[in-house]
Amino acid sequence: MLTNLDRPDSAATPPALEVRGLVKTFDRPAVDHLDLTVRAGEFYALLGPNGAGKTTTLRMVAGLLKPDAGAVSIFGIDALADPVAAKRITAWVSDEPMIYDKLSPIEYLEFVAGLWSIPPDVAEHRAHELLDWLELSAHANQRCEGFSKGMRQKVALAGALVHDPRLIILDEPLTGLDAGSARIVKDVLLQRVRAGVTIIMTTHILEVAERMAERIGVIAGGRLIAEGTLDELRAHAGKASSSLEDVFLDLVNQEAGDRARPAENAA
Amino acid sequence: MTTLAPPDSTLSGAASSSDQHVARRNTVDVATVGWFIQHEIRLAFRDWIPRGKTTQVAIISALIVIALHGIAYEFVALIPAKALVNQSESPFALLVASLAIVSLFTMMIAQAMEAVTRAFYVRGDLELILSSPASSRKLFAVRMVATTIATASLVGFLILPFIDMLAFAHGIGWLGGYCVLLALSALSQTLALLITGGLFRWIGPRRTRLMAQVIGAVLGATAVIGGQVPAILKSGTLSRLALISDPTILAVLPQPSSLIWLPAKAAMGNPLAISLLLMASFAALAATIYRMSNGFAEMVVTAAGISEQKAVSTRRTQFGRANSPAKALRQKELRLILRDPWLVSQSLMQILYLVPPALLLWRNFGDKAGTLAILVPVIVMASGQLAGGLAWLAISAEDAPDLITTAPIRDNLALRAKIEAVALAVAWVSGPFLLALGLGAPLTAFFGLIFSGLAVGSATIIQFRFRTQARRSQFRRRQRSSRLATLAETFTGIAWAGAAGLLAAGNSICLVPILIATAITGACLINRGRTG
Numbered sequence: 001m002l003t004n005l006d007r008p009d010s011a012a013t014p015p016a017l018e019v020r021g022l023v024k025t026f027d028r029p030a031v032d033h034l035d036l037t038v039r040a041g042e043f044y045a046l047l048g049p050n051g052a053g054k055t056t057t058l059r060m061v062a063g064l065l066k067p068d069a070g071a072v073s074i075f076g077i078d079a080l081a082d083p084v085a086a087k088r089i090t091a092w093v094s095d096e097p098m099i100y101d102k103l104s105p106i107e108y109l110e111f112v113a114g115l116w117s118i119p120p121d122v123a124e125h126r127a128h129e130l131l132d133w134l135e136l137s138a139h140a141n142q143r144c145e146g147f148s149k150g151m152r153q154k155v156a157l158a159g160a161l162v163h164d165p166r167l168i169i170l171d172e173p174l175t176g177l178d179a180g181s182a183r184i185v186k187d188v189l190l191q192r193v194r195a196g197v198t199i200i201m202t203t204h205i206l207e208v209a210e211r212m213a214e215r216i217g218v219i220a221g222g223r224l225i226a227e228g229t230l231d232e233l234r235a236h237a238g239k240a241s242s243s244l245e246d247v248f249l250d251l252v253n254q255e256a257g258d259r260a261r262p263a264e265n266a267a
Numbered sequence: 268m269t270t271l272a273p274p275d276s277t278l279s280g281a282a283s284s285s286d287q288h289v290a291r292r293n294t295v296d297v298a299t300v301g302w303f304i305q306h307e308i309r310l311a312f313r314d315w316i317p318r319g320k321t322t323q324v325a326i327i328s329a330l331i332v333i334a335l336h337g338i339a340y341e342f343v344a345l346i347p348a349k350a351l352v353n354q355s356e357s358p359f360a361l362l363v364a365s366l367a368i369v370s371l372f373t374m375m376i377a378q379a380m381e382a383v384t385r386a387f388y389v390r391g392d393l394e395l396i397l398s399s400p401a402s403s404r405k406l407f408a409v410r411m412v413a414t415t416i417a418t419a420s421l422v423g424f425l426i427l428p429f430i431d432m433l434a435f436a437h438g439i440g441w442l443g444g445y446c447v448l449l450a451l452s453a454l455s456q457t458l459a460l461l462i463t464g465g466l467f468r469w470i471g472p473r474r475t476r477l478m479a480q481v482i483g484a485v486l487g488a489t490a491v492i493g494g495q496v497p498a499i500l501k502s503g504t505l506s507r508l509a510l511i512s513d514p515t516i517l518a519v520l521p522q523p524s525s526l527i528w529l530p531a532k533a534a535m536g537n538p539l540a541i542s543l544l545l546m547a548s549f550a551a552l553a554a555t556i557y558r559m560s561n562g563f564a565e566m567v568v569t570a571a572g573i574s575e576q577k578a579v580s581t582r583r584t585q586f587g588r589a590n591s592p593a594k595a596l597r598q599k600e601l602r603l604i605l606r607d608p609w610l611v612s613q614s615l616m617q618i619l620y621l622v623p624p625a626l627l628l629w630r631n632f633g634d635k636a637g638t639l640a641i642l643v644p645v646i647v648m649a650s651g652q653l654a655g656g657l658a659w660l661a662i663s664a665e666d667a668p669d670l671i672t673t674a675p676i677r678d679n680l681a682l683r684a685k686i687e688a689v690a691l692a693v694a695w696v697s698g699p700f701l702l703a704l705g706l707g708a709p710l711t712a713f714f715g716l717i718f719s720g721l722a723v724g725s726a727t728i729i730q731f732r733f734r735t736q737a738r739r740s741q742f743r744r745r746q747r748s749s750r751l752a753t754l755a756e757t758f759t760g761i762a763w764a765g766a767a768g769l770l771a772a773g774n775s776i777c778l779v780p781i782l783i784a785t786a787i788t789g790a791c792l793i794n795r796g797r798t799g
Contacts, residue, residue: 062673088675098667100599101739102606114595115674143606159670 013040014076016167016198022060022070024222030056032222033070038200038215040075040166043193045213046202049252053222054202058169061200062092074167088116091160095172097152101145105136105155108144109162116163123162130158134184150181157185161192168192170201174208186212210244218248220255303401303409311413332428339428343436355528355535358520359512364531370493371426372451373486375418379452379459380483382414387463387570388476397564407563411456411556419452440536447534447541450548457551464559464566472570488619499623592676593684600661600688607660607739640771642704643715644764650697651722651760657692658730661685664739686727693723711771718767725759725788732791755791759784 017038024031031053038044048054059065061072063083072079072086079086099108106127113123131137134154139147144155153173160168168189174182190212193199203209209216216233218226226236230247234240237247237254316324354360386407396406430444462482466475521527533540623645662685665671671681697719705712733752762784769777 062669064669064672084675084677087673090673092669092673094669098669100603100666102603103599107602111595111599112670112674114590114598115592115670115676117590117592117675120590 015073016040016042016075017061017200018071018073019057019061020071020073022057022072023068024053024056024060024065025068029222031060031067034219034222034224036217036224036227038198040198041193041196042198042214043189043212044198044200045209045216046200046219047204047206047209047216047248048202048219052219054219055171056222057219058092058171058200058202062090062169063087064092089166091163091165091168093153093156093160093168093170093173095175097149097156099144099152099155099159102143104139104141104143105131105158106140108155109158112159112162118163126162126164127158130161133188134158149176150178153177154181154184157188161188165197167198167200170199172202172204174203174205206244206248216244218251220252221259225255226251300405300409303406304413307409307413311417332424335425335428336431339432340435342429343432346437355532355537356523358517358523360535361523361528361531362517362520364534365528368447368451368530368534371422371448372455373489373493375422375451375455376458377483377487378418378421379414379455380462380479380486382418383411383456383459383463384476384479384483386410386414387467387566393567397567403564403567404560407560408556411460411552415452415456415552418455419448422452423448438536441534443536443541444534446545447530450530450533450544453548453552457548457555460555460559464562467566467569472566476570485619492619492623496623592674593680593687596671596681596684597688597691600685601692603739604657604660604688604692640708640711640768642700643711643718643771644768646697646700646704646715647718647722647767648760648764650693650719651726651756651763653696654689654693654723655726655730655756655760657689658686658727660739661689662727662730663734663737665736666739668736682731689727690723693719714767714771718763718770721784722760722763725763725784726756728788729755729759729791752791755787759787762787 015037017036019034019036022031022034022036023029030051034053034057036057046054046058056065060067061074061079063079063086067080074086074090077086077089100111103111109127109130110120110123113120113127118126128137128140131140134157136151136154136158139151144152147155153176157173160170170189173185173189177185186208189199189201201209201213210230215227215229217224218233226233228236230244233244233247233251234242237250239247239250242250354364397403426448427445430441430448433441433444463475463479466478470478529540530544533544662682674681701712701715701719704715729752733755762780766777766780766784769780
């Protein structure tokens with residue numbers, strides 16, 4: 001089994017992520033005074049149509065984008081005031097695996113472990129476990145330049161796990177993966193949640209969110225329009241036995257209608 | 268269940284002969300050679316001229332052309348008129364013209380090698396076009412002709428002002444240089460195609476890419492240093508004039524009637540030489556294109572397949588001891604630099620540029636320090652240029668920027684580690700030369716060390732200030748992403764090199780280039796516009 005950080009008592013643990021009044025404007029508001037709380041140890045799926053502000057939100061949480069306003073707290077650490085401390089316990093995986101073509105997976109993990117200042121002997125043991133687990137051991141010493149998208153994504157995921165983060169943020173991690181690779185990635189993520197790690201994931205594959213996430217947040221127009229378990233969302237949408245797809249489309253259409261109405265009234 | 272096929276379609280059965288005829292006719296009508304040429308011109312135009320800046324680019328280009336003509340006029344004015352009397356019969360004039368042509372030709376082959384490699388390996392729109400019913404032979408022919416014109420234009424931009432001024436000062440016949448330029452371009456393209464095609468067959472697509480890049484880089488360097496090495500070995504100086512004026516060399520040259528002087532005579536305006544050269548070069552190019560166009564699609568497909576081959580294995584199986592972020596970053600940068608084929612060839616070129624000073628050092632070892640001072644600017648210039656390329660790779664071409672940004676390290680730590688890696692790599696190349704110089708002239712070597720450091724510093728600052736997010740694979744196009752950065756890097760490199768040379772020679776004018784380099788570097792430090 002993989003080693004883990006000692007988890008504090010869940011009752012005393014602050015939220016894994018707490019976002020308050022987050023704002024980011026490009027040519028139009030991408031994230032609009034967003035409030036979001038993710039509990040420690042939960043698997044949280046963030047859904048929304050294209051351009052809803054999911055990736056922008058997560059990039060701000062991961063420290064890849066500077067918010068125009070708002071606060072981001074990761075396990076009680078103010079991520080804007082002390083980004084290094086927040087990053088020490090966070091991992092980020094994007095939809096496009098960014099790894100080095102000229103490094104082998106083992107060298108990539110060695111590099112990531114160095115960035116997170118993990119002692120080499122601990123990192124080496126963890127790296128080999130992860131490569132085994134992700135079925136990459138046979139390719140551990142081959143350069144990544146010839147790897148498929150799935151293999152590259154698995155290397156990126158191994159990089160995210162090698163420093164044993166408490167919060168893993170994933171932006172569309174299953175995009176473009178074949179069924180086998182997707183299954184491995186999903187299994188790894190579920191195992192980490194069981195080990196007490198918090199996962200926040202965006203996805204367009206609603207079936208994945210439905211099966212894996214404990215709570216689901218729906219974002220549209222840069223704001224959180226609904227949040228809860230699948231049953232809570234069904235109740236919110238007034239569709240007791242519907243699938244997540246129906247509920248999601250209903251919520252998004254409602255929001256679009258609500259936003260169009262004031263504009264029509266003004267006209 | 269409803270069928271989504273359009274009403275007139277014949278999806279369930281074979282297409283009618285009239286449909287096939289229409290399809291064939293449409294394909295033939297659209298993908299003609301002319302259509303491909305139009306496509307290429309549009310892409311090239313948009314590649315070179317930013318949107319809405321046509322007038323600006325035209326004005327700047329015109330100013331550069333006028334300035335180059337001014338420089339060329341000054342240069343040509345130095346040639347005594349009597350040296351070119353009865354030029355086509357003068358062994359000295361024929362030798363000078365031939366050496367210039369050989370140097371130009373070598374440079375053009377290097378250019379063409381790079382262009383041909385790109386045509387085979389950079390996928391771009393190739394997958395789209397090759398998966399269409401359009402003829403790959405036509406595409407290949409058009410691309411190769413376009414590359415020939417591009418090579419001629421690129422070199423011509425620098426050379427034509429000299430041809431114009433030669434014609435202005437020494438007779439209209441020198442306009443034959445235009446035809447020689449075209450012929451050399453066609454011949455260089457032919458050679459580049461044959462070399463690349465041959466390598467592809469003999470050593471396979473993966474190695475061909477590296478070899479073609481290395482050959483191109485070596486040829487490019489040879490064009491610059493080729494004349495210097497014999498001059499140093501013969502006379503102990505960098506001056507080629509002493510070598511080609513040597514009566515013993517002039518005495519053994521072939522007769523002026525020899526075919527070896529054909530290009531030189533064409534450049535001087537001999538109509539028969541021009542006709543023969545143009546016909547021979549374009550016939551060779553046409554035959555090569557015709558011969559290779561059949562296998563073009565297959566070569567591209569094979570080249571595309573190399574990324575899907577089994578990845579290269581690394582020797583190490585054990586984890587390293589990189590237990591700090593700075594060490595991990597330095598190790599990663601150096602590892603990536605050493606594993607980059609293009610960089611290896613670039614570094615090789617930098618080392619080749621250091622061959623003449625090394626030879627000069629060897630020839631003059633033990634002479635007075637003043638002779639050795641000439642080495643300092645060369646080493647400083649090479650260090651600055653190498654640092655510019657490496658700094659671009661380390662700073663702008665980070666393939667995993669999200670990983671570095673989300674790592675728990677301060678921003679300046681990542682930057683510092685990258686700069687340290689660049690400095691270390693430059694030290695590996697320039698260090699041995701400075702060390703050898705130090706044995707003969709310690710003070711000169713000290714100046715070389717200080718100014719090499721300054722050149723590396725300036726190049727790194729410029730690359731940092733003009734950084735943009737790019738892929739390592741875009742290294743060849745880095746100069747296009749910011750021409751201002753390229754100009755700043757070049758001018759500071761020249762200024763630091765000049766200052767080092769002047770200081771080593773004890774000349775107080777060295778303060779002028781020092782001020783220029785400092786001013787340019789300072790201006791780049793202040794410029795925060797693009798750094799976000």
